[in-house]
Amino acid sequence: MTTKVLGYAAPSVKAPLAPFHFERRDPRADDVEIDILYCGVCHSDLHCVYGDWQAIFPLVPGHEIIGRVTRVGKGVTKFKVGDQVGVGCMVDSCQHCDPCKQGLEQYCEEGNTLTYNSHDRHDHSPTYGGYSEKIVVSEKFVLSIPTGLDLKSAAPLLCAGITTWSPLRHWQVKRGDNVAVIGLGGLGHMAIKLAKGLGAEVTLFSRSPNKEADARRLGADNIIISTDAKQMAAHANQFDLIIDTVPYVHDLNPYIETLTLNGSIVLVGFLGDLPKVLDTAPLVMARKSIAGSVIGGIAETQEMLDFCGKHGITADVEMINIENINEAYQRMLKSDVKYRFVIDMASLKQHQS
Ligand SMILES: NC(=O)c1ccc[n+]([C@@H]2O[C@H](COP(=O)([O-])OP(=O)(O)OC[C@H]3O[C@@H](n4cnc5c(N)ncnc54)[C@H](OP(=O)(O)O)[C@@H]3O)[C@@H](O)[C@H]2O)c1
Ligand SMILES: [Zn+2]
Ligand SMILES: [Zn+2]
Numbered sequence: 001m002t003t004k005v006l007g008y009a010a011p012s013v014k015a016p017l018a019p020f021h022f023e024r025r026d027p028r029a030d031d032v033e034i035d036i037l038y039c040g041v042c043h044s045d046l047h048c049v050y051g052d053w054q055a056i057f058p059l060v061p062g063h064e065i066i067g068r069v070t071r072v073g074k075g076v077t078k079f080k081v082g083d084q085v086g087v088g089c090m091v092d093s094c095q096h097c098d099p100c101k102q103g104l105e106q107y108c109e110e111g112n113t114l115t116y117n118s119h120d121r122h123d124h125s126p127t128y129g130g131y132s133e134k135i136v137v138s139e140k141f142v143l144s145i146p147t148g149l150d151l152k153s154a155a156p157l158l159c160a161g162i163t164t165w166s167p168l169r170h171w172q173v174k175r176g177d178n179v180a181v182i183g184l185g186g187l188g189h190m191a192i193k194l195a196k197g198l199g200a201e202v203t204l205f206s207r208s209p210n211k212e213a214d215a216r217r218l219g220a221d222n223i224i225i226s227t228d229a230k231q232m233a234a235h236a237n238q239f240d241l242i243i244d245t246v247p248y249v250h251d252l253n254p255y256i257e258t259l260t261l262n263g264s265i266v267l268v269g270f271l272g273d274l275p276k277v278l279d280t281a282p283l284v285m286a287r288k289s290i291a292g293s294v295i296g297g298i299a300e301t302q303e304m305l306d307f308c309g310k311h312g313i314t315a316d317v318e319m320i321n322i323e324n325i326n327e328a329y330q331r332m333l334k335s336d337v338k339y340r341f342v343i344d345m346a347s348l349k350q351h352q353s
Contacts, residue, residue: 007132039130040064062130146309156315166296175199321347
């Protein structure tokens with residue numbers, strides 16, 4: 001059995017998103033059915049719709065999902081009807097490979113099942129994301145949202161939050177460490193808040209001088225304008241960890257100069273070839289590392305949500321209605337968002353026919 005659901009989809013690559021009817025499965029034994037209240041808009045949604053990444057169409061994006069449980073399968077133990085819950089970028093994984101056993105489902109050796117742009121492991125149907133009324137997800141991939149957090153501004157924690165939390169934890173950031181973040185967007189502003197929450201001294205690298213006041217309000221102690229070579233040179237050998245959220249091709253060399261002995265730059269944004277030649281000398285001479293990181297495991301995501309609940313950390317959001325999604329993508333391309341769009345899913349109702 002299935003339930004008819006309304007969502008918003010891109011019918012083909014680069015096509016505007018529009019109302020789209022599809023079916024959600026009835027809950028299997030371990031499934032939770034969720035009425036979606038809010039869904040954040042991630043630059044990854046845009047990469048898929050705009051053809052920067054391979055995608056399956058029609059594509060219903062959205063992986064920063066907040067909602068309430070409406071039905072549970074008969075084997076579900078963690079959730080009950082009415083609970084406030086979240087779903088992030090993954091809805092399944094093999095559960096038996098080494099990474100899965102370690103709680104690193106995002107690195108599943110068989111490939112995790114993405115919330116959208118994937119196929120279900122059991123019935124091979126396409127997965128559809130959070131720009132929709134409902135979603136049905138195995139309870140293993142459903143998160144509890146701490147009471148007290150504003151639900152609208154908690155939505156971006158499910159991707160922007162965990163994607164920046166995971167490297168902060170893996171590189172064991174602690175009080176007094178020098179952390180820098182490249183790019184003040186959805187991921188970047190969460191990285192500042194979370195690094196600050198862990199007690200780090202936080203610096204923002206940005207191309208946008210007009211973001212300085214916001215960066216400081218969000219918790220940054222310093223801002224460096226990355227297009228100003230003098231400012232970059234003045235910060236050589238300073239940072240223990242740099243989280244690089246830039247979505248497009250850029251030159252890493254100037255940032256590597258700013259790492260301290262044993263420092264690491266972690267790429268979470270751009271996927272692909274960086275054509276500029278990499279100077280290995282600064283890496284060799286000061287044991288510096290270049291690394292990458294993708295989202296975070298389910299247990300780590302719950303840890304991040306609980307940390308945010310305890311410290312009152314959420315995203316700065318601009319609420320939009322679903323019919324404004326195409327315009328929101330255009331604004332995101334121009335880095336014109338403070339600092340995450342979140343769709344109020346109640347706005348889908350007027351598109352019901
Ligand atoms: N690894 C993962 O698991 C993961 C998870 C989620 C998202 N992502 C990826 O992370 C990237 C960032 O996502 P987001 O949602 O935070 O995007 P976003 O809100 O658009 O923010 C990106 C920021 O990067 C800077 N920027 C944009 N274009 C740039 C360019 N050409 N050169 C230099 N800087 C540029 C801008 O900051 P300034 O104006 O301050 O310079 C912009 O605000 C995307 O590529 C997304 O797909 C990865
Ligand atoms: Zn995302
Ligand atoms: Zn696995």
